[in-house]
Every structure is written in C-alpha cells, then in structure tokens.
Amino acid sequence: MTIQRRAFLAATGLLATPRLARAQQAGRLVILGGGFGGASAARFARDHHPRLDVTLVERGARFTTCPYGNLVLAGRRDVESITFGYEGLAARGVRVVRQSVAAVDAGRKRLRLADGAELPYDRLIMSPGIDLRWGAVEGYDEAAAARMPHGWIPALQQVTVLRRQMEAMPEGGVFVMTIPDNPFRCPPGPYERICMVAEYLKRAKPRAKLIALDAKNGFSKQPLFQDAWRELYPGIVEWRGASEDGRVVRVRPAAMEVETEFGDKVKGDVVNVIPPQMAARVARDAGLADESGWCPVKPETMESARAPDIHVIGDACIAAPMPKSGFAASSHAKHAVACAAASLAGREPPAATYFNTCYSHVGPDYGISIVGVYRGTPQRMEEVPGSGGISPRTAALGERAAEHRRLEALYADGWYESITREMFGIA
Ligand SMILES: Cc1cc2nc3c(=O)[nH]c(=O)nc-3n(C[C@H](O)[C@H](O)[C@H](O)COP(=O)(O)OP(=O)(O)OC[C@H]3O[C@@H](n4cnc5c(N)ncnc54)[C@H](O)[C@@H]3O)c2cc1C
Structure with a gap:
C-alpha cells in the first residue's frame, strides 16, 4: 500500500x-x-x-x-x-x-x-x-466488438464507435441489430435503440434499412413499439422474432455478417450485437x-x-x-x-416495496413508458396486482395521442434529469 x-x-x-x-x-x-x-x-x-x-x-x-x-x-x-x-x-x-x-x-x-x-x-x-457473455454468440469476442459494437455497458467508446459507423454508412445501407433472450439489461433498451437509429436513418439516409434479429418472440412495450415503427418508420424497420428465425448464433466480423439458428446469413454495413449477459x-x-x-x-x-x-x-x-x-x-x-x-x-x-418506470423515446416528441410496483416477500418478488401497465395505444388515445406522447417524452427527460442529479449528488 x-x-x-x-x-x-x-x-x-x-x-x-x-x-x-x-x-x-x-x-x-x-x-x-x-x-x-x-x-x-x-x-x-x-x-x-x-x-x-x-x-x-x-x-x-x-x-x-x-x-x-x-x-x-x-x-x-x-x-x-x-x-x-x-x-x-x-x-x-x-x-x-x-x-x-x-x-x-x-x-x-x-x-x-x-x-x-x-x-x-x-x-x-x-x-x-453486468458482464457480457463473450462467446455465447459464436465469434463474438472483445476483438469482434471493435467491428460490431454492442454499446451495452457504460463504455463511452462503444456508443461513439456505433454512431461513427452509422454516419459512415452508405445511403441505402443496412443496419443489423441482434437482440438476446431474457434476462438482460434494460428489456425495452434494444427497441428504443431501433427507434433512435431509425430516427437518424429517416433524416440522414432515408433509403437505409434496419433489420433487428431477436432471440425471442415477445418484448417489453411491444404493441407500442410496433405501432411506432409503422407510424414513424415505415419501410425502414424490419423486426424478426425467434419464430421467424431471428435468433443469431454466430457472427463473422470480417464479413460483417451474422448467422441465424437455421442458417440464414444477414450482412450489414453496421452490425450492433447485443450479446447475452451475466452478473x-x-x-x-x-x-x-x-x-x-x-x-x-x-x-x-x-x-x-x-x-x-x-x-x-x-x-x-x-x-x-x-x-x-x-x-x-x-x-x-x-x-x-x-x-x-x-x-x-x-x-x-x-417492509419491501420497490418501484420501476422505464421510459423510451421512440421519435421526436414521442415517448412511451411502462410502470410497475413490486413487493418483496420472504418467498418471492411479486408485482402488486393492478399497480402498473404501459402507455395507452394510439388508437385508444384518439385525438389526444400527440399531446400524450409529447408529455411522456417530457416526463422521460424529467426522469433522467432527476435521477442523475440524485445519484451524483448534484442537487
Ligand atoms: C441502451 C440502454 C438504455 C437504457 N435505458 C434505461 C432507461 O431509460 N431507464 C432505466 O431505468 N434503465 C435504463 N437502462 C438500464 C440501466 O443502464 C441499468 O439497469 C443500470 O445501469 C443498472 O445499474 P447497476 O448499478 O446495476 O449497474 P451500473 O449502472 O452498470 O453500475 C455498475 C458500476 O460498478 C462498477 N464496477 C463493476 N465492477 C467493479 C469492480 N470490481 N470494482 C469497482 N467498481 C466496479 C462499474 O464501473 C460501474 O460503474 C438502459 C440500459 C441500456 C444498455
């Protein structure tokens, strides 16, 4: 010492x-x-x-x-x-x-x-x-992550690399994202990412496509995300779940290619691999x-x-x-x-009561959320019945939809501001 x-x-x-x-x-x-x-x-x-x-x-x-x-x-x-x-x-x-x-x-x-x-x-x-499970997707190791970034742990460099690759992507290019099975950090995170990448593509490279290959069939806030992809990003976002051979089992960084469970090979100009994780x-x-x-x-x-x-x-x-x-x-x-x-x-x-709200930005002035309240008992962690839910779908909101989405985007920003100020003792 x-x-x-x-x-x-x-x-x-x-x-x-x-x-x-x-x-x-x-x-x-x-x-x-x-x-x-x-x-x-x-x-x-x-x-x-x-x-x-x-x-x-x-x-x-x-x-x-x-x-x-x-x-x-x-x-x-x-x-x-x-x-x-x-x-x-x-x-x-x-x-x-x-x-x-x-x-x-x-x-x-x-x-x-x-x-x-x-x-x-x-x-x-x-x-x-968390740590990433290197090798759980064959070929995905730390060296592969330099070409196919994950952007999934607070590593500044990874998000920056991903952003630079998006900027360098040709017009009409393909952004491939692979998404793991549960459990993993931030269940709505990949789907918010689909939206934020699509927002950029729509603005900067409108002929580009985003193909999301998912190891599961269902995901957090699914109907809301899928509504938003149809409303905001038609022709840009394609999502394939496990039953449509969406589970990626192998990557080939040199070829910028991923391979699914049943042998489909998908190439991307940018490949964002979100691998399985552990503590x-x-x-x-x-x-x-x-x-x-x-x-x-x-x-x-x-x-x-x-x-x-x-x-x-x-x-x-x-x-x-x-x-x-x-x-x-x-x-x-x-x-x-x-x-x-x-x-x-x-x-x-x-007594143990826990709370969660996960906001997602899905487009300009367009936010959605999921809320839950939980009780910890000696036997289990359980959601308090009737305590939570997700934002209403656009059809249910009718003419109030735009205002509702705008407010949720503002609430999201407010949440981020307040939790980071609290955590880091800013105020
Ligand atoms: C793209 C994305 C979007 C997300 N969006 C949201 C969101 O909108 N809302 C939300 O609620 N959550 C969101 N999350 C999830 C959120 O980031 C995690 O759930 C959260 O960071 C978990 O907190 P933690 O304290 O467990 O781990 P972390 O926040 O990762 O903190 C772990 C810390 O431990 C340190 N550490 C680890 N090992 C050691 C060691 N041996 N010695 C010293 N220090 C060590 C690390 O350096 C790190 O600082 C998102 C995640 C992703 C990937």
Missing part, C-alpha cells in the same frame, strides 16, 4: 479504527460500484443515515449512463451530456475510493482493492452491474451468483442468498419480475440502505 493511500485510509478511519471512534459510528457501510444502484445507495445513505460511515468504491473516474445513450445514436445528445463525476457525492460526505475491487472476502468482511489495500465493512452493498465478475468470483450467472437475493431485504451482510442490487441480482433497469437499481438501493441501517441499529427491516 502506498504511504499516501495508507494516510488516506488512516485519516478516514478505514485502516484501524480506534474503538472510541467506532463506537460513535452506527457502522461502516461500503458500497461497491458507482452506477445507478451504487451511486443512489451512497446518496441515500449519506442523506438519510448520518451516523453511517459511507464509502463508495468505483473503478471509473466518471460514469457514462446507458440511459440516453440511444439518444446519442439519434444525434440528439452528446456523450458529455450523459457523463457524470463523483464530486457531488464526495462534497456531501461520501468517501469515494477510486479503485477496482479485486475480491470480496465475505468471511472476514473486507474488500481487497486492486492496489492491495483492504477495506473492512460492517455491511456491504454491491451494485457492480459482473466481482460478484461471480465472490460466489454470489448461481448457475444462471446472476445473484440470488432475499427479496424482502436484497441481501445475498449466498453470503451474510452483503446486499446485491441492480442488474447483477435476480429480482424478476422487476426488470433490470436503472430505476429499479435505484429503488433496490434505497431499500437495501434502509435494511442495512436497521440491521446495524438492531432493528427489524422495513
């Missing part, structure tokens, strides 16, 4: 906390991952549990959100406008440690950081997100994932089903029927913090 780092940890009480100082703390809450779940947890813990000692460990200096990445593809946003730093959280008293976590020692209740330092915790909240490595290495690659949790507290004193939240955990969304991760975060604080204070955890 460097002297600087030792001095930092000693100054913050993390290295060897004197008994007196410890007694004044309600406990050491360490949060792994500064994305939607982790940053939200840090903010909520700092604001609502002032006696907790809150440390956030994140490997990146800045965080580029996946939400609104599709708007970068449409040319409506730039990457800088969806990228945030951790100064706001630090200014609010969150101890931000910029390090990669090499290992979680659940037995000794410590994290081992990449620089060799150890970080002890009383309670750990992990929100490390991020740090969670799998810690033994927190099951054979599915995702982490089972107790729905009433978001505690790991596999290790004590650890909550696993966000995309990495199994919280179905909740979707893997940023909104859901933030909702898990608030409940996990409340449960951690209660447990450290020797109290019972509060």
Whole structure:
C-alpha cells in the first residue's frame, strides 16, 4: 500500500479504527460500484443515515449512463451530456475510493482493492452491474466488438464507435441489430435503440434499412413499439422474432455478417450485437451468483442468498419480475440502505416495496413508458396486482395521442434529469 493511500485510509478511519471512534459510528457501510444502484445507495445513505460511515468504491473516474445513450445514436445528445463525476457525492460526505475491487472476502468482511489495500465493512452493498457473455454468440469476442459494437455497458467508446459507423454508412445501407433472450439489461433498451437509429436513418439516409434479429418472440412495450415503427418508420424497420428465425448464433466480423439458428446469413454495413449477459465478475468470483450467472437475493431485504451482510442490487441480482433497469437499481438501493441501517441499529427491516418506470423515446416528441410496483416477500418478488401497465395505444388515445406522447417524452427527460442529479449528488 502506498504511504499516501495508507494516510488516506488512516485519516478516514478505514485502516484501524480506534474503538472510541467506532463506537460513535452506527457502522461502516461500503458500497461497491458507482452506477445507478451504487451511486443512489451512497446518496441515500449519506442523506438519510448520518451516523453511517459511507464509502463508495468505483473503478471509473466518471460514469457514462446507458440511459440516453440511444439518444446519442439519434444525434440528439452528446456523450458529455450523459457523463457524470463523483464530486457531488464526495462534497456531501461520501468517501469515494477510486479503485477496482479485486475480491470480496465475505468471511472476514473486507474488500481487497486492486492496489492491495483492504477495506473492512460492517455491511456491504454491491451494485457492480453486468458482464457480457463473450462467446455465447459464436465469434463474438472483445476483438469482434471493435467491428460490431454492442454499446451495452457504460463504455463511452462503444456508443461513439456505433454512431461513427452509422454516419459512415452508405445511403441505402443496412443496419443489423441482434437482440438476446431474457434476462438482460434494460428489456425495452434494444427497441428504443431501433427507434433512435431509425430516427437518424429517416433524416440522414432515408433509403437505409434496419433489420433487428431477436432471440425471442415477445418484448417489453411491444404493441407500442410496433405501432411506432409503422407510424414513424415505415419501410425502414424490419423486426424478426425467434419464430421467424431471428435468433443469431454466430457472427463473422470480417464479413460483417451474422448467422441465424437455421442458417440464414444477414450482412450489414453496421452490425450492433447485443450479446447475452451475466452478473459482473466481482460478484461471480465472490460466489454470489448461481448457475444462471446472476445473484440470488432475499427479496424482502436484497441481501445475498449466498453470503451474510452483503446486499446485491441492480442488474447483477435476480429480482424478476422487476426488470433490470436503472430505476429499479435505484429503488433496490434505497431499500437495501434502509435494511442495512436497521440491521446495524438492531432493528427489524422495513417492509419491501420497490418501484420501476422505464421510459423510451421512440421519435421526436414521442415517448412511451411502462410502470410497475413490486413487493418483496420472504418467498418471492411479486408485482402488486393492478399497480402498473404501459402507455395507452394510439388508437385508444384518439385525438389526444400527440399531446400524450409529447408529455411522456417530457416526463422521460424529467426522469433522467432527476435521477442523475440524485445519484451524483448534484442537487
Ligand atoms: C441502451 C440502454 C438504455 C437504457 N435505458 C434505461 C432507461 O431509460 N431507464 C432505466 O431505468 N434503465 C435504463 N437502462 C438500464 C440501466 O443502464 C441499468 O439497469 C443500470 O445501469 C443498472 O445499474 P447497476 O448499478 O446495476 O449497474 P451500473 O449502472 O452498470 O453500475 C455498475 C458500476 O460498478 C462498477 N464496477 C463493476 N465492477 C467493479 C469492480 N470490481 N470494482 C469497482 N467498481 C466496479 C462499474 O464501473 C460501474 O460503474 C438502459 C440500459 C441500456 C444498455
């Protein structure tokens, strides 16, 4: 450990906390991952549990959100406008440690950081997100992703590469997108992406086509997306589900070609492969994932089903029927913090209610959404009957349709603004 780092940890009480100082703390809450779940947890813990000692460990200096990445593809946003730093959280008293976590020692209740330092915790909240399953689609590895970008993890470069490829695409060219089976990050995300790419093509390359090859037959907000493709992008968007041989099993980056289950070969000028996914490595290495690659949790507290004193939240955990969304991760975060604080204070955890809303932009002044409220019980996570639903279809809205869609697009922007301000301690 460097002297600087030792001095930092000693100054913050993390290295060897004197008994007196410890007694004044309600406990050491360490949060792994500064994305939607982790940053939200840090903010909520700092604001609502002032006696907790809150440390956030994140490997990146800045965080580029996946939400609104599709708007970068449409040319409506730039990457800088969806990228945030951790100064706001630090200014609010969150101890931000910029390090990669090499290992979680659940037995000794410590994290081992990449620089060799150890970080002890009383309670750990992990929100490390996802990894891509390289090789699950034959031929799709990290080298292939340079030619056939996924744009599916907060990797600024990937969205930028995809956008540049779209700009370089010839008029009359083909954009191919491959979509995985459930579960995966952001169930409506690929379909919002279809819309945002189509919006760009309609404007910049009106003779181009987008072919989406899907490993499943049904998807989130399907009737609304399909209405929008017919209304806004006729002749541009073609979607093929699994029963129409849409499942892609192989890619050939050199030929910019993908191959389906039954041998159809589809070539694209741009090929966007969204591969199958799993919980991020740090969670799998810690033994927190099951054979599915995702982490089972107790729905009433978001505690790991596999290790004590650890909550696993966000995309990495199994919280179905909740979707893997940023909104859901933030909702898990608030409940996990409340449960951690209660447990450290020797109290019972509060009742578990979680929320989700996923907005999608589908065209100019045209937004749609899906909403759900969920209850975590010792047996399962369940949607509260009658609590949610999707936006009405255009036919049902009649002459109010345009105004309704315009308002939903505004609500989407409001949601993005408020969740990012909350997560990053901006206001
Ligand atoms: C195209 C697209 C559009 C989307 N749109 C929406 C939307 O409109 N609304 C919505 O609610 N959701 C949306 N999502 C989903 C949303 O991005 C995810 O659900 C959300 O990011 C999950 O939060 P998380 O905290 O689990 O993971 P992340 O936000 O990915 O955060 C994980 C963090 O952990 C860090 N980390 C991982 N391992 C380590 C380690 N070993 N050491 C240190 N740090 C580590 C990572 O660097 C990262 O910062 C979208 C996703 C995509 C791909």
